[in-house]
Every structure is written in structure tokens, then in C-alpha cells.
Amino acid sequence: MKKVSTSSLQFENNSKITNLNYSTNNTPKISKLNSNNNNNTEFFDSFGDDVLDFFGSNNITKGSALEVLEEERLDFFDKGDIEEAYKCGINGENIKVILKNGESFLFVPDGDSYKLSSYSNNSGDTCYFENGLYELWDNIYGGNNLGTSISLNDITLIGDTLILEMDDGVEIRYDTSDNYRITSFSLNGTTYTMDQIEQGLNKIKEEKLNEANERKNNMGSHYPGMKDVEREIQEIQEKYTVDNIEKFKIHDGEVTIKLKDSSGNIYVNFEGSRASSVEYRDPNNSPYINGFVEREI
Numbered sequence: 001m002k003k004v005s006t007s008s009l010q011f012e013n014n015s016k017i018t019n020l021n022y023s024t025n026n027t028p029k030i031s032k033l034n035s036n037n038n039n040n041t042e043f044f045d046s047f048g049d050d051v052l053d054f055f056g057s058n059n060i061t062k063g064s065a066l067e068v069l070e071e072e073r074l075d076f077f078d079k080g081d082i083e084e085a086y087k088c089g090i091n092g093e094n095i096k097v098i099l100k101n102g103e104s105f106l107f108v109p110d111g112d113s114y115k116l117s118s119y120s121n122n123s124g125d126t127c128y129f130e131n132g133l134y135e136l137w138d139n140i141y142g143g144n145n146l147g148t149s150i151s152l153n154d155i156t157l158i159g160d161t162l163i164l165e166m167d168d169g170v171e172i173r174y175d176t177s178d179n180y181r182i183t184s185f186s187l188n189g190t191t192y193t194m195d196q197i198e199q200g201l202n203k204i205k206e207e208k209l210n211e212a213n214e215r216k217n218n219m220g221s222h223y224p225g226m227k228d229v230e231r232e233i234q235e236i237q238e239k240y241t242v243d244n245i246e247k248f249k250i251h252d253g254e255v256t257i258k259l260k261d262s263s264g265n266i267y268v269n270f271e272g273s274r275a276s277s278v279e280y281r282d283p284n285n286s287p288y289i290n291g292f293v294e295r296e297i
Contacts, residue, residue, distance in 0.1 A: 059086045065097045068107050072116045072134040073151040076167075121157045127176045136180060137164055137172060170250060185250055191273050192255050198242050200268035200278035201257075203297050205240035212236060267292070 065085030069077055083100045087093070095107040095114060102122030107114040115132030129136065133155075154165040160177040171186040184193040216229045238244070239259060247258035255268045264281040279292040 059084070060095065061085075065095070068095055068114050069097060069105065071113050072107075072132060074105070074116075074133070074155070075151055076153055119155065119157065125157050125159070127157055127162055136174070137166070185248070185255070187250050188252055190252065190270070192250065192270060193273070194242055196270070196273070196275040197245075197255055197257065197268050199275050199297050200266065201240045201242065203278050203295050204266065204280055205236060207295065208236045208240070209233060268297075 062079040062082045062085060065082055066075075066077065066079065068085075069075065077099070081099050081101070082097060084096075084098045086096060088096050088106075089108075093109055094117070096104060097107070098104045104120045105116060106118045108117040110132065115134070116129050117132075118126050118128045119133070120126040151167045152164060153167045154163075156163040156165070157176075160175055161183070162174040162176050162180070164172045164174070166172070169187060172182060173184045173186075174180045175183050182194055184191050186192070212229055212233050216226065216233070219226050219229065239262070244259050245257050246260045249256035249265075253270050255270070257266050257268065258264075259266070267279040268275050269277045269279070275297050277294055277296045279294045282293045
């Protein structure tokens, strides 16, 4: 269920993946065929897929295969990387691209274009994408499907871990066995795990809950404001969770997060790969550091 400079990255949470219907104006027009594969497509690139159709091949040109790859921002490949590309499926509606290194990509129709359905490494390990690869990290970088110019530098699958290396220097790791939950980000050799980021959120949650519960305990059971405090406690429980993060911004030694329905940012400071403190805006507390409360984790 990712992918701005090397010291500043901004992206959106993928916890709620929605359909993007992302497409380009250069979608290859590929007719349906029922014939045998022909691995030698290099000659036909200058003539296009219609010539392959004429000769009874269900292959597509490497140029068309590159267009399909680029639709999901897999634009770090070139023709020399491609071993074979062909139509498959019951009616030849899908496209499979096999690289010379043994990796393969299966694409399925998505409106007038294609989206990635599965990726296999050269060991045969496979991960599947319900809504395409591009969407997986566009929701991180683009911000609610607004799109992004960030592209991939590499894609790697190791066991249940999918690693997307972006062209701005960040690596995003996903757990494919857990609905593609983000497990960590890496930048300039330092890893920032979601577990450490969650500790920062828990610190804020703990502090706010303690304050609200203290007010509740000082009230009589029939105090007019009791229901408001109880509602506040419930909102705090729901708000300060990793599932409620909608934006990240990564710096060396700091992860900035923004929660849904929140105007302020939360800053989780790191010493190496360990979260050391958290800063957040809170007009009800002090002392203030640059307008924000800072608490050690």
C-alpha cells in the first residue's frame, strides 16, 4: 500500500492510497495480437509496432516499452537494458518488460495508459501493486495527487522489503507484507525509521494527554466542560499517530512531519539514527524555542 534537494525532501504519506489515473500523451497505441514472441525487436523500432503486427509478432518495440516504463517514472532504463517486451494476457491487453539482468515488470491497462501490476527481481521474488508503482510514492512527494517531478533512480526488492531510490538522494523502504507500510527513509547514509518518528509523536501525545486528564480529574463529574475534555482526549488519541501523517520533510538530522487537519509542523530531531527530541507548536505550553516547545525523547 514512496518516490527538493539532497538535504531537503518533501513528500506525502502513503497510508491512504487513492487512484491517480496518471497518464501521458505518449501512450503507445498497441493493437491486440495472437501470435508467437519474436525477441529481435531492435530492427523494428524505427518502423513501430504496426510492422511487428504485420509480421505476426506479439512483441512491442523497445521504444514503446520505454514509454510504458516511463509512465511510472521508471525512466532510468534505456533500450540496451531491455531483453524483451511483449503483450500478454487473455487478449494481449497487458505488457511485460524483461530486462537483461533478469528483472521484469508487468503492466496492465489503466484508462488510456498503463500502470505497474508487479515487479520481479532477478531471483524471481515478486511484489504486486494494486494501484501502480508511481502512485505509491506520488502520494508521498506530490501531495494529494497533485503530481511531482521526482523520479526513481533504482528499484530493489529484498525479501519483503521494497526499496525505492529517488533521484534526489532519498531511499524509501516499504514492507510489502504489511500493505506497503513505510518502515524507514535514508538520506546521506543516515536512516530514519518510522519507529523512531513514532516515539516523537508518542512524546507529544503523552504530554497532551497528561494535561487533559489532569483537567478532567480536577472537574466534578457533572461539570459543564467535562464532555469537551473527554472529546479532546479522544481527539488527541486519534491525532498523534503515524497513520495520521500526511507530509514528511527530510533534512540531515531532522524529520519534519505534518498531521492531517493540523496547521503546524512537528520536528523530530535525530542524533544519528536515534530520535533525540521533538519540537512542536503549542501556545498553551512553555518554554518556547523558535516558537516551538521542545521535549527530549
